[in-house]
């Protein structure tokens with residue numbers, strides 16, 4: 001039986017665009033539908049505009065720091081509208097680049113919501129298209145906790161288009177999106193309160209990074225409320241009031257839920273093709289991105305495995321090569337480096353101390369970066385290596401401090417290549433840098449599973 005397309009991709013985000021573009025490049029007849037904005041979350045309401053906002057906040061801090069270097073400089077006010085207009089223009093340029101890439105590769109693009117009519121048929125508006133294979137790359141969306149007055153809060157999707165910068169922000173949730181936006185608003189001059197359930201921010205990260213970040217957030221002027229959950233939000237007219245589990249409340253101009261994300265599977269019609277879902281709505285897949293229906297695939301955030309753009313694009317590329325490029329391959333989800341663009345940022349690869357096996361050697365250093373010896377900003381850089389006690393392989397590297405993401409990207413290559421601590425020690429540093437500390441960590445700080453490690457806890 002012939003179909004209209006060899007592959008139909010639902011969702012034009014990081015995963016879907018890469019899959020469609022590479023598959024079309026391999027000669028497949030590809031259709032792809034997007035119902036909001038080409039490029040998806042990362043380009044429009046995720047990584048890219050977020051990083052531009054972090055940069056906007058950092059310029060203000062750099063202006064303050066410059067006085068320590070002899071500049072007669074006053075910071076002045078930040079023009080939110082001018083910045084948002086410049087950011088929007090850049091995002092519009094990127095949108096155009098994505099559709100251009102797809103069209104040049106030969107994919108047929110559809111602007112609209114695609115649903116599954118049956119196992120080989122996609123419906124967009126009143127039109128139906130058949131495909132030999134279907135790929136679901138519909139991403140995810142922010143979750144709103146179900147509390148009274150929850151509708152008065154914003155989520156990350158809204159934060160990129162606020163007409164003006166709120167002077168007082170309550171951020172609920174200290175995952176990576178929460179701490180990043182807390183840093184952005186504080187850096188731009190807002191009073192920020194960060195409310196979170198755990199004792200430390202960034203659950204799931206290395207404990208030293210979490211403690212270091214907690215201190216850094218406070219130094220950045222953010223008021224921390226650990227161990228608190230939101231109970232209800234009241235709209236007072238001139239302000240919103242958040243009530244917390246400790247009985248206290250905070251008034252703000254903006255209350256921001258950064259309380260996690262859920263996969264976009266509702267209303268897709270997956271049941272018409274017999275695709276089964278995990279309890280939270282994610283689509284379970286095998287190592288070849290197959291759902292329980294062998295010709296229907298899922299990739300990216302909708303599978304809720306490791307929700308990062310480079311993972312989504314790698315999955316799209318691997319699936320295209322597997323289906324149409326005579327190069328079947330998967331994507332390993334171990335040793336994926338990642339960063340949090342808090343102020344200062346942090347980055348990480350490999351195991352962290354809480355999950356390291358007994359006998360793992362821990363090397364930690366904490367120092368004042370050179371810039372802040374003159375700026376006098378109270379900011380510390382923290383670097384940490386975890387080394388396998390038997391093989392001497394470096395199994396984890398973590399950093400909190402300026403340029404952490406840029407530095408850990410390079411360290412990630414060494415770790416994936418199987419570098420040992422001896423290899424790090426033989427590497428000559430680049431001086432004067434922060435990065436050189438990673439190759440001059442001579443003294444073991446403690447060992448996992450020993451009395452020292454216990455004492456450090």
Ligand SMILES: Cc1cc2nc3c(=O)[nH]c(=O)nc-3n(C[C@H](O)[C@H](O)[C@H](O)COP(=O)(O)OP(=O)(O)OC[C@H]3O[C@@H](n4cnc5c(N)ncnc54)[C@H](O)[C@@H]3O)c2cc1C
Nearest residue numbers: 011013014015035040041046114138139300301307308309
């Ligand atoms: C605030 C924020 C900051 C982030 N920062 C980073 C970061 O710094 N680094 C990083 O690596 N990752 C970051 N991420 C995560 C990253 O954005 C995602 O992992 C990535 O976008 C996932 O790509 P995807 O293709 O799976 O989904 P998406 O990019 O979400 O794309 C899915 C697309 O499908 C479309 N769609 C959904 N349903 C339909 C339908 N029925 N028909 C047609 N189209 C449909 C959606 O409109 C969307 O465009 C961030 C995310 C957020 C929210």
